[in-house]
Amino acid sequence: MKELHMATRFEEEVRHKNPVLSRSEEAFARALLVFPDGTSRATIERDPTPKYMERGEGAYLFDLDGNRYLDLNGNFTSLIHGHAFKPVVDAVHLQLASGCCFANPTQVEIELASILCERIPNVDRVRFVNTGTEAVMFAIKAARALTGKAGIAKFEGAYHGAYDWAEVSQSATSENWGPADYPVSVPFYKGMPESVLQETLVLRFNDTALLEKNLTAQASRIAAVLIDPMPSQAGLIAPKPDFLDSLHRLCRQYGVLIIADEVLNLRQGYRGASARYGLKPDLLAMGKIIGGGLPIGAIGGREEVMQVFSAKSGRPLLPQAGTFSANPLSMVAGIATMRNLDQAAFARLDSLGDRLRANLTDIIAQQDAPFAVTGAGSLFRIHPTQRIPRDFRDMATNTLQNAVRKTLSSFFSRYGAILPNWAAACLSTPMGETEVDTISDLFRLFLNRYAAVIKNMETAE
Missing domain, CATH: 3.90.1150.10 (Aspartate Aminotransferase, domain 1)
Structure with a gap:
């Protein structure tokens, strides 16, 4: 050829x-x-x-x-x-001399969480993990735990890390993505379970009519819509205001949560990308810049939603742990980074x-x-x-x-x-x-x- x-x-x-x-x-x-x-x-x-x-x-x-x-x-x-970056280098050096990780909590995790809660709208409470993938994964699990529904909706071509449901149609092509008005759930890797494909509704970004039609038809099984406010892999394209208006209205009407994946796009502004474009999520997945170059992820959201992680009254609806979650090295690097932003x-x-x-x-x-x-x-x-x-x-x-x-x-x-x-x-x-x-x-x-x-x-x- x-x-x-x-x-x-x-x-x-x-x-x-x-x-x-x-x-x-x-x-x-x-x-x-x-x-x-x-x-x-x-x-x-x-x-x-x-x-x-x-x-x-x-x-x-x-x-x-x-x-x-x-x-x-x-x-x-x-x-x-x-x-x-010198403030990060100095903070990590000082913390390393005092210990790199503990099974017990430290004050620095409270400080970094406070910065996020103060800055980012709709973030009342935070849980730390180690990667953006984990943040998205636990946000999806939190939506399921709260709503009792298993299905997830996401947008074609958007990258959300390495959780099966988040990977569906991540690398779809014109050969397999299906009709314009009803995108096919395309497996990301050989052997992806058919059940994952069936539980994932694929939508098209900025297509308001398709969102109205397909989300309305399947809302009874959808726990959350996962959305990157400006999908990086899908083109760095801004969301249309009418598209977000419809997303808000439909999700409130049908009891579907909105998960904003700001692992990458939190860097778009002091209050993040959702605030920049008028998106009002129930949960946010954060990462990358909040760790100052060290491994990190965070789930944040409205207090009533984040209660699924709470063990105040016994076993939480969603147990979440991790040996290195909220490790002090990532915490101090994140604090130094965010203070200088x-x-x-x-x-x-x-x-x-x-x-x-x-x-x-x-x-x-x-x-x-x-x-x-x-x-x-x-x-x-x-x-x-x-x-x-x-x-x-x-x-x-x-x-x-x-x-x-x-x-x-x-x-x-x-x-x-x-x-x-x-x-x-x-x-x-x-x-x-x-x-x-x-x-x-x-x-x-x-x-x-x-x-x-x-x-x-x-x-x-």
């Missing part, structure tokens, strides 16, 4: 120009002896081998061969203050993000390039299509577009910046106008360098 051959050549062109990362290649050879595919996370990108990092400093990473990279990944958006810090990140998205959009217009930019706050995503996607299905791309997107990431890497292939890219507080200009200049250079191939993206099959 001509287009496939063209795409493969295009994707490989940059790779073959990359300098040999001898120490990274050596590390990867060792890793292949102990990991199934040489990596310990499915999200590790290879170009053609992973880049092994030695250290991070502020907005930059340094690999084993001494190459420096502007980090636009931030460990999947968790490092909002960049690397080796005041409203001025978020306003500055918003300003930088607005400037970057405007720069990229202007460059696209100047060169009449088939790209679009989405995002908000400190988040941005570059799409290899001229139209701004409306939902996950609208993001479907052809072979050449996929190759262009991957090569964009490779190009950035060759010129000293880590730009994720698929997920949201992000800014961090150590960045400034210099970094915004660097990103803009690299994107302009990329469009100039590969103009001949890029102009054919939307016509290739």
Whole structure:
């Protein structure tokens, strides 16, 4: 197939120009002896081998061969203050000298929980866990425990971690996602239980009519609607006000809880993404930035909902424990991070993000390039299509577009910046106008360098 051959050549062109990362290649050879595919996370990108990092400093990473990279990944958006943020380093060092974890509670967990309860609307009480996946999982379990219903509704293409019900239709494609007005529940992995698929109602983000029709029809079996206020994997697209209005009305009418997954999007503002867009959840799943770079997750919500975790009157409706939940190292790192994320810090990140998205959009217009930019706050995503996607299905791309997107990431890497292939890219507080200009200049250079191939993206099959 001509287009496939063209795409493969295009994707490989940059790779073959990359300098040999001898120490990274050596590390990867060792890793292949102990990991199934040489990596310990499915999200590790290879170009053609992973880049092994030695250290991070502020907005930059340094690999084993001494190459420096502007980090636009931030460990999947968790490092909002960049690397080796001194208040976090100092807090963790001090706590480590006093002990890393205990079976008993500590005062620092109260302090971090207080920060979250004071800032985030609809968060009256908090429970800590160790990952965003756990936070989503326990939020779903809490909704089931309170409502007595097992079914879950979620939006097509949205990523919510590694809990079976949250993974349904996470990687659906045009070949299996079903009709536009009734999306199919698509398994994420071979062997996913059929019962999970039957218990998960898949909806389309921002499709108000579909939400009204399908949620109304199945509300009697649905415990909660799981929603990322701006789904990262599904395009970084903002929710429409009328869509949220309908979601609120339907859920209140039928006794369905709303779970906001803000594991990633809490970084959108001082009070989080739900507050930014007017979403009023019953439960929130939080993570990433609230741990300051250490493992963390948290479930927060209205007091009457969070009582499912309470053991005041005996065994709780939902027992929740964890050996490392609320460990003091994550707590103090989170406190240091959140204390330094005041409203001025978020306003500055918003300003930088607005400037970057405007720069990229202007460059696209100047060169009449088939790209679009989405995002908000400190988040941005570059799409290899001229139209701004409306939902996950609208993001479907052809072979050449996929190759262009991957090569964009490779190009950035060759010129000293880590730009994720698929997920949201992000800014961090150590960045400034210099970094915004660097990103803009690299994107302009990329469009100039590969103009001949890029102009054919939307016509290739």
